[in-house]
Amino acid sequence: MGCRAAGPGSTVLGMGTFEGWPAWVEARPIEKPDAEAWAGLLADVQKVDQDGENFSVEDLLEELDDPLVNAASDTIGLWTDGVMVGYGLVRWRTHVIDVHRLNTDAAVRPAWRRRGLGSALISWMTGRAGELHLEHHPDVDAELNAGTISTNEGARTLLTSLGFEECRYFFEMKRPFDSPIPAVEASAGLRVVTFDPSYDEALRLTHNDVFLDHWGSTPKDEDTWKVWFTGSRAFRGDLTFLVLDGERIVAYAIGYEYEADTAATGIREVYIGQVGTVRSHRGRGLAAVAISAQMREAERTGYKRASLGVDAENPTGALGLYERLGFEQDKTSITYRRPLT
Known part of the structure; x- marks a missing residue:
């Protein structure tokens, strides 16, 4: 067409x-x-x-x-x-x-x-x-x-x-690295690793499963995943952390750096694009483990702050998690909807 x-x-x-x-x-x-x-x-x-x-x-x-x-x-x-x-x-x-x-x-x-x-x-x-x-x-x-x-x-x-009518609110949150980043350790039997390409397909499938109960999210096919997630020019594998139970990914935080933002602001920022925990392991603080490791590595390698976006009605209580890690609300965006007839 x-x-x-x-x-x-x-x-x-x-x-x-x-x-x-x-x-x-x-x-x-x-x-x-x-x-x-x-x-x-x-x-x-x-x-x-x-x-x-x-x-x-x-x-x-x-x-x-x-x-x-x-x-x-x-x-x-x-x-x-x-x-x-x-x-x-x-x-x-x-x-x-x-x-x-x-x-x-x-x-x-x-x-x-x-x-x-x-x-x-x-x-x-x-x-x-x-x-x-x-x-x-x-x-x-x-x-x-x-x-x-x-x-x-x-x-x-x-x-x-x-x-159009308002249907969803999203908060952009930022966390400057001007105060100590808490070290959140994984519980016994779990490992924290940085991303490796061998985990790519497992991470895609895990993300698709984790986000099934999130508003507006749909499973990502392989082509979309490679363009907008781990294949994006902004993707940073060294700032993407996985929590493993055996060889299974049970939590993750995916990191990005948008170079155009750095050029415009003069501040090097890691954007935490996707965070998730599988249902069987929720309630154990594993997302905090992944984000903590991510921010500490970002600070060590010269980044000055972290940012992320969160659905105001996130069903997993993510907003409270981010606030406990020191994130504060910076901006609010609104999604509008209009039915197609």
């Missing part, structure tokens, strides 16, 4: 056509040569929205390699006078547990806001999401998800005005 720009004001998209772009906009799919312009757009967005996410050209090229994104049909870039002024992107899910939640990314360059581009992007993403849903999971309910930092009143107002 391909997509080709049909000139300013319209874009041909697979099974349908969206013609809601302003006449002064050229709308076409994002291609790899556009990554530098895309990064410039996001840098301008970050200066105003301050959500703490920075992207390099290399990061965006990785986005285009996502196996669940066909750039030719699932992305759109908006251009005027050779400047990228907005973009949209839709991702579908290979597996569905309850509802097919299609995720979106989108932004409009601040100087071009309040000209109808945000509404047009959401209309395009809604249409494309509907196509993807019918193609992949037509027999289940579906919804479009969009997220924004809680302080972005413009985005919140836009989403609400277009029929």
Whole structure:
């Protein structure tokens, strides 16, 4: 299924056509040569929205390699006078547990806001999401998800005005290494090891099982795992710790370093992307064991702080765990939903 720009004001998209772009906009799919312009757009967005996410050209090229994104049909870039002024992107899910939640990314360059581009992007993403849903999971309910930092009143107002409702809150938490990191030891019979590629598939399967009871999570296939988890350019195996019972992974904390964030802030930070404990071993403090080992190694190797994101309604009580380890809330992001009909 391909997509080709049909000139300013319209874009041909697979099974349908969206013609809601302003006449002064050229709308076409994002291609790899556009990554530098895309990064410039996001840098301008970050200066105003301050959500703490920075992207390099290399990061965006990785986005285009996502196996669940066909750039030719699932992305759109908006251009005027050779400047990228907005973009949209839709991702579908290979597996569905309850509802097919299609995720979106989108932004409009601040100087071009309040000209109808945000509404047009959401209309395009809604249409494309509907196509993807019918193609992949037509027999289940579906919804479009969009997220924004809680302080972005413009985005919140836009989403609400277009029929989206708040459905989930996530806290970004940070833990500077300016106070001692507690050493949390594993109980007798368990071992703590750093990641080795020989554990990769076992870690994927363990993660899929652990997160079955987490909102919005679905099992990760091998291709997605390799692009966004242990195959990501941000992944740090030396900062990923596993708790083993025999040879079985029973808890883990996966570490990442986003170099664009370091360049923007001047602070080297380990991002704890995924933390989990298998059901049979919950309640024994094993996630704290993995995170403690991770932070101590990060501090030893020159990192200045750790950060992570947590669902405010996490069913395993993760928020309390992170607070006990010294993490404090820094920002709040909100996920919005709108059913696809």
